Amino acid sequence: MKTFRTAIVGTGGIAAIHAENLTDLGGRAEIVAAADVDPDRLDAFCDRWDVSGRYPDLATLLREERPDVVHLCTPPGLHKEQVLACLTAGVNVLCEKPPTLSLSDMDEIAAVEKVSGAHFATVFQHRFGSAAVKLRRLVAEGAFGRPLVAVCNTLWYRPVEYFAVPWRGKWEIEGGGPTMGHGIHQFDLLLSILGEWEEITAVAARQARPTATEDFSAGMVRFANGAVASIVNSLLSPRETSYLRFDFEYATVEVEHLYGYGDENWKVTPAPGHEEAVRLAWESGESGVPSGHGAQFTALFDALEAGEALPVTVEQSRATMEFVAATYASAFSGRAVRRGEIGPDSAHYRRMDGAGAPWAAESPEPSEPSAAAPTEEARA
Known part of the structure; x- marks a missing residue:
């Protein structure tokens, strides 16, 4: 059983879910690097999960490391360019949902994947x-x-x-x-x-x-x-x-x-x-087997070991x-x-809201604030 060199980009709440599930896979993954624009958050994450490679951005990480797969745990607006950077570097990439902001972005990713030799997948763990x-x-x-x-x-x-x-x-x-x-x-x-x-x-x-x-x-x-x-x-x-x-x-x-x-x-x-x-x-x-990141990660590493497309593929995601x-x-x-x-x-x-939502010209009116924090906010 091969151990796959794994990198995590974005070290917020969802990254901890990725790290925890990766470490529970019995040695199938080693988190060798992480990247984040917030150095304090990056250090806290790397200290917690014993990650040696610490980088301020994805570009530096890809230049200095050669991971088998990059896990993107960043906000959705960053996904497309980060996916394209990984694929262009010939590195497999697993991206949190939503994978992109538009269908045009998905088609651009599909086109680059075809010539990259690497694979793209979306986290749809259910x-x-x-x-x-x-x-x-x-x-x-x-x-x-x-x-x-x-x-x-x-x-x-x-x-x-x-x-x-x-x-x-x-x-x-x-x-x-x-x-x-x-x-x-x-x-x-x-x-x-x-x-x-x-x-x-x-x-x-x-x-x-x-x-x-x-x-x-x-x-x-x-x-x-x-x-x-x-x-x-x-x-x-x-x-x-x-x-x-x-x-x-x-x-x-x-x-x-x-x-x-x-x-x-x-x-x-x-x-x-x-x-x-x-x-x-x-x-x-x-x-x-419960639903969750661990179940998808197992399927992902099975696919990597077999040299197959990663689940969930770009076509399925699209x-x-x-x-x-x-x-x-x-x-x-x-x-x-x-x-x-x-x-x-x-x-x-090119945009999910097309020419604009019907309420686009209206100012949003917030409801009364609630004291309760959203349950499991990091998973949403």
């Missing part, structure tokens, strides 16, 4: 829990019959203080609100299970938070296999939950969690007359990003948007 892996297999096998109806809710709460961080709530830096940066994990999992979507009709609004982006969105989605799903993304929900439900011909499959699930968070309800077949199907195969762009395009135009419709001639190809 795909990798054993229950999700099992459900994808059972759907492919037709064990539960046709998918008919689905629900995908990301109902989270972020108070006004959450947006005091300068890069939050701005299209130019964060790329969007809960559609782009929060609910993306749940509906990426939904898309990975139900496959290609065909059309979305959506709404988005700035209901209560002092942001340029939305703080709520919802959509109705039709899939190529005939399934229909409702999707809600909110930062306004005091009782927080992440909930997905899949109604198949022979069973309902549900998962409810907040920032990560285990096998115990899943529930399967068979249709009358299908109890034994559904039970046997669900009890077969994959089990025991499909999810296209869904985000279509959500905004539908919400801001008031019409349904079909897959493949947003090309270089669309304003939403």
Whole structure:
């Protein structure tokens, strides 16, 4: 088993999640370097995780080190240029979500990846829990019959203080609100299970938070296999939950969690007359692996060792990003948007807000401040 030389760029809260999960992989990864513009934060991170290479920026790190893979844990507005720098240097790169701010950025990354000899992947860790892996297999096998109806809710709460961080709530830096940066994990999992979507009709609004982006969105989605799903993304929900439900011909499959699930968070309800077949199907195969960065990192190093593309690939990431762009395009135009419709001639190809959100000319009116800090803020 090979030990992969790993570097982390950006040493804030999410970087600690990466470091912790990397050190739990039984020697498969060695964190050899880290970079951050804040020297005190960089030193604290490197001291905590015993990292010897300390650099003020990615360019210096890439010049001085030769890591097998770079983990980007920086704000979204920095991702594209940092990804391109890694790929151009021939270094594999794993990027936190959202991978870019636009579809045009994704296509630029795809073009550079093709000639670089290196691979790009996005952190979409909910795909990798054993229950999700099992459900994808059972759907492919037709064990539960046709998918008919689905629900995908990301109902989270972020108070006004959450947006005091300068890069939050701005299209130019964060790329969007809960559609782009929060609910993306749940509906990426939904898309990975139900496959290609065909059309979305959506709404988005700035209901209560002092942001340029939305703080709520919802959509109705039709899939190529005939399934229909409702999707809600909110930062306004005091009782927080992440909930997905899949109604198949022979069973309902549900998962409810907040920032990560285990096998115990899943529930399967068979249709009358299908109890034994559904039970046997669900009890077969994959089990025991919770969703989380560690599960994806294991898959990533397996791919590196095999010389394969890294999960989640640029093509898979683009499909999810296209869904985000279509959500905004539908919400801001008031019409349904079909897959493949947003090309270089669309304003939403280069910016998620297109020509601007409907409320762009209005001053944001903040809600009353809350004393409560957002739960698990570093994971959002």
